[in-house]
Amino acid sequence: MHLPTLVTLCDFVATFAFALVGARIAAGKGMDFGGIAMVAAVSSISGGTLRNLFLLHQPPWIVNAWLLLPILLGVLLTITFRKVEPVGRFLLALDTFGLAVATASSTQFALNQGVNPVVAVILGLIGGIAGGLFRDLLAQIPPVVLHRETIGTSCLLGSATIVALRECHVQKIIAVLIGGAVVVIFRELSIHFEWNLPRVS
Amino acid sequence: MHLPTLVTLCDFVATFAFALVGARIAAGKGMDFGGIAMVAAVSSISGGTLRNLFLLHQPPWIVNAWLLLPILLGVLLTITFRKVEPVGRFLLALDTFGLAVATASSTQFALNQGVNPVVAVILGLIGGIAGGLFRDLLAQIPPVVLHRETIGTSCLLGSATIVALRECHVQKIIAVLIGGAVVVIFRELSIHFEWNLPRVS
Amino acid sequence: MHLPTLVTLCDFVATFAFALVGARIAAGKGMDFGGIAMVAAVSSISGGTLRNLFLLHQPPWIVNAWLLLPILLGVLLTITFRKVEPVGRFLLALDTFGLAVATASSTQFALNQGVNPVVAVILGLIGGIAGGLFRDLLAQIPPVVLHRETIGTSCLLGSATIVALRECHVQKIIAVLIGGAVVVIFRELSIHFEWNLPRVS
Numbered sequence: 001m002h003l004p005t006l007v008t009l010c011d012f013v014a015t016f017a018f019a020l021v022g023a024r025i026a027a028g029k030g031m032d033f034g035g036i037a038m039v040a041a042v043s044s045i046s047g048g049t050l051r052n053l054f055l056l057h058q059p060p061w062i063v064n065a066w067l068l069l070p071i072l073l074g075v076l077l078t079i080t081f082r083k084v085e086p087v088g089r090f091l092l093a094l095d096t097f098g099l100a101v102a103t104a105s106s107t108q109f110a111l112n113q114g115v116n117p118v119v120a121v122i123l124g125l126i127g128g129i130a131g132g133l134f135r136d137l138l139a140q141i142p143p144v145v146l147h148r149e150t151i152g153t154s155c156l157l158g159s160a161t162i163v164a165l166r167e168c169h170v171q172k173i174i175a176v177l178i179g180g181a182v183v184v185i186f187r188e189l190s191i192h193f194e195w196n197l198p199r200v201s
Numbered sequence: 202m203h204l205p206t207l208v209t210l211c212d213f214v215a216t217f218a219f220a221l222v223g224a225r226i227a228a229g230k231g232m233d234f235g236g237i238a239m240v241a242a243v244s245s246i247s248g249g250t251l252r253n254l255f256l257l258h259q260p261p262w263i264v265n266a267w268l269l270l271p272i273l274l275g276v277l278l279t280i281t282f283r284k285v286e287p288v289g290r291f292l293l294a295l296d297t298f299g300l301a302v303a304t305a306s307s308t309q310f311a312l313n314q315g316v317n318p319v320v321a322v323i324l325g326l327i328g329g330i331a332g333g334l335f336r337d338l339l340a341q342i343p344p345v346v347l348h349r350e351t352i353g354t355s356c357l358l359g360s361a362t363i364v365a366l367r368e369c370h371v372q373k374i375i376a377v378l379i380g381g382a383v384v385v386i387f388r389e390l391s392i393h394f395e396w397n398l399p400r401v402s
Numbered sequence: 403m404h405l406p407t408l409v410t411l412c413d414f415v416a417t418f419a420f421a422l423v424g425a426r427i428a429a430g431k432g433m434d435f436g437g438i439a440m441v442a443a444v445s446s447i448s449g450g451t452l453r454n455l456f457l458l459h460q461p462p463w464i465v466n467a468w469l470l471l472p473i474l475l476g477v478l479l480t481i482t483f484r485k486v487e488p489v490g491r492f493l494l495a496l497d498t499f500g501l502a503v504a505t506a507s508s509t510q511f512a513l514n515q516g517v518n519p520v521v522a523v524i525l526g527l528i529g530g531i532a533g534g535l536f537r538d539l540l541a542q543i544p545p546v547v548l549h550r551e552t553i554g555t556s557c558l559l560g561s562a563t564i565v566a567l568r569e570c571h572v573q574k575i576i577a578v579l580i581g582g583a584v585v586v587i588f589r590e591l592s593i594h595f596e597w598n599l600p601r602v603s
Contacts, residue, residue, distance in 0.1 A: 035347030146437030
């Protein structure tokens with residue numbers, strides 16, 4: 001399989017994962033089919049959309065409309081199987097994979113635009129978490145990423161890893177793979193050991 | 202009357218309609234005059250603003266500051282007549298007209314930029330519904346467009362109609378008029394017969 | 403001290419002020435360290451980010467990554483001293499200074515881009531208030547700027563003053579200083595005399 005094909009496949013799986021989680025949460029909040037589709041779409045595309053707009057590029061789904069297909073698939077699956085129960089173990093794993101792909105591709109995209117390394121780390125973080133943040137705001141539930149779990153920390157570690165490796169002239173593909181693995185491993189460990197960031201109060 | 206004048210007139214009436222509904226909802230939530238003005242502005246300009254930013258254009262109200270005038274008018278009317286009761290039949294009709302204009306002009310704008318037909322349909326939808334979505338998020342009420350009614354469906358059908366007709370080389374003005382009519386008719390039918398999109402649970 | 407240095411210093415203090423207020427509010431809502439950092443960042447950079455995107459420029463923190471430093475400082479201070487009590491008199495004064503700087507620099511930035519004077523006033527307002535609005539939406543509390551106080555009015559008066567003075571060919575630095583002073587004075591007066599904008603109901 002060629003590398004570009006693999007990258008595109010990863011992007012599609014990540015988009016599908018985010019859409020599926022978004023659709024599930026919207027369905028659980030009692031939204032109608034339109035609301036489910038909209039929350040699914042916002043969950044999966046706002047990270048890349050925001051990242052691209054900040055760098056004065058058109059959103060990914062305008063550049064490549066095929067990205068809308070995995071969203072449609074996620075919505076149809078949710079509606080067809082009338083899934084409303086909380087996100088289970090399998091879907092959580094899919095979501096983590098999506099997080100890794102979104103973070104790695106956002107960081108790499110930012111580096112390609114020649115931004116400052118610190119900015120690339122932040123844009124990688126935004127690409128990873130913005131979708132989930134907007135999803136929760138639309139569903140009017142307290143955003144997971146602000147209150148508990150270690151989604152943001154995982155993405156930040158992953159994007160910082162990629163930027164650091166690229167600064168040390170490690171090959172692009174290797175840096176991205178290691179960075180993505182950091183996201184997955186840290187996220188899985190934090191779920192397993194119930195790590196949480198501390199609070200002030 | 203020249204066509205550009207008619208188009209501008211429609212845009213102004215649509216902006217006014219969205220501002221009036223937004224101001225009314227903000228007033229009903231007990232916001233002060235500043236909050237009313239801000240919700241009115243966000244209701245009427247975020248659809249076009251988002252559409253333009255996605256296509257890397259400046260927002261419509263920066264390009265043509267006169268668009269701020271109907272917003273001011275809507276705010277002044279709401280404040281002067283101290284309107285807080287729920288949106289009535291006349292205002293709902295005005296809002297539907299605004300929906301049709303916003304959807305049609307957004308779809309046409311997207312097509313003019315040479316985007317993929319599917320993307321043009323989505324941008325037409327965003328132009329139609331984003332204002333109402335942000336309005337409800339600012340007012341911190343469950344967004345109408347996510348939970349019930351058929352606002353999104355009407356806009357989607359309208360923008361899909363325009364794109365389909367334009368793909369069949371139907372004249373621009375005719376495609377836009379038919380698409381706008383589809384929005385109005387489907388929306389009025391769904392209000393009259395109390396159609397709602399189904400839910401999962 | 404050179405003028406550019408002074409301007410940069412003001413920007414840093416304003417960013418720090420907004421970050422500190424944002425971090426305090428997030429901490430008070432029981433968010434974890436990640437949520438505190440994110441709300442602090444959104445509070446301090448969304449005004450300038452939105453203003454720049456509307457004018458098709460990259461966000462300020464992408465152009466100058468040093469702007470992320472005062473945010474980090476605000477977050478670290480909040481976490482270290484475990485501050486959760488409501489914003490006090492000193493922090494409120496700092497916030498007012500931030501408001502004046504953000505409004506003045508946004509208005510001036512807009513004028514430099516050659517936009518219509520009315521649009522410059524609106525962009526000055528957006529630069530001043532967007533951070534606080536998004537902060538409250540993330541914290542899921544009723545946005546202060548929509549419901550009470552006179553933050554929006556102060557910013558609007560300040561940006562209108564700058565635009566009016568610049569239209570009368572008053573020197574740039576003097577217009578900005580007077581406009582900033584208008585924001586501070588009107589805000590302080592409205593806090594002291596408990597002025598509020600009226601409501602409809």
